[in-house]
Amino acid sequence: MLNIIILGAPGSGKGTQAKKLIANSEFKQYPSSSGLIHISTGDLLREEMDKNTELGVHITDAMNKGEYVSDAHASQLVMNKTHEYGGYRVDGFVFDGFPRTLPQCLFLDRLLASFQAEVNVVINLDVDNLTLIERLLERGKTSARPEDKNKKIIIQRIKTYYEDIESIHKYWSDIIIDINGNGTPEEVNQRIINALSGESTK
Numbered sequence: 001m002l003n004i005i006i007l008g009a010p011g012s013g014k015g016t017q018a019k020k021l022i023a024n025s026e027f028k029q030y031p032s033s034s035g036l037i038h039i040s041t042g043d044l045l046r047e048e049m050d051k052n053t054e055l056g057v058h059i060t061d062a063m064n065k066g067e068y069v070s071d072a073h074a075s076q077l078v079m080n081k082t083h084e085y086g087g088y089r090v091d092g093f094v095f096d097g098f099p100r101t102l103p104q105c106l107f108l109d110r111l112l113a114s115f116q117a118e119v120n121v122v123i124n125l126d127v128d129n130l131t132l133i134e135r136l137l138e139r140g141k142t143s144a145r146p147e148d149k150n151k152k153i154i155i156q157r158i159k160t161y162y163e164d165i166e167s168i169h170k171y172w173s174d175i176i177i178d179i180n181g182n183g184t185p186e187e188v189n190q191r192i193i194n195a196l197s198g199e200s201t202k
């Protein structure tokens, strides 16, 4: 299996890049990487929110404040989804928006170990804060996501992201690749593909 985490602040392009990666995921070093599955905790949580369950209400509350949902809830959704796809029987997963805390990193390691697999690469999308805010406000004009429309919540989400990120970077320090996330989606995608093919990321 080839398991990839895409790390980055809100607005850094994780979802866009995850989708591009799974559309073109044959990498020289990784012979069976053509059928990667995209798992986005944001999307899974929004699906849960729409169901209006007790969990849905908890999620809406956290999202509206720019905070995280509990590790247990996020981890459970990821575990269910990987099992739905048959666990070790797939070529691998691209995790987008997970893990976001250290306990989630530990959980993911244990989950993948149960498939005799591991996290192979962590792609860290680097985008400066002003660009993040601009991108999210722009997305807020057209998206159905209320948390993208309010500048205060956007800033809170970015702050929440920075609270845990140092420990996450340390945890994956052996396999993390920093990618300049500024520029067009195509430019960033090309940098990621170059990095995964062992070429220069500059």
Ligand code: AMP
Pocket (backbone or CB within 6 Å): 010, 041, 042, 043, 045, 062, 063, 066, 067, 068, 069, 070, 071, 074, 096, 097, 098, 099, 100, 101, 104, 157
């Ligand atoms: P995203 O679409 O990845 O920006 O996620 C939207 C919101 O869902 C975040 O602001 C959090 O409130 C929540 N969320 C997504 N992923 C996680 C996670 N791994 N752990 C906790 N909360 C999460």
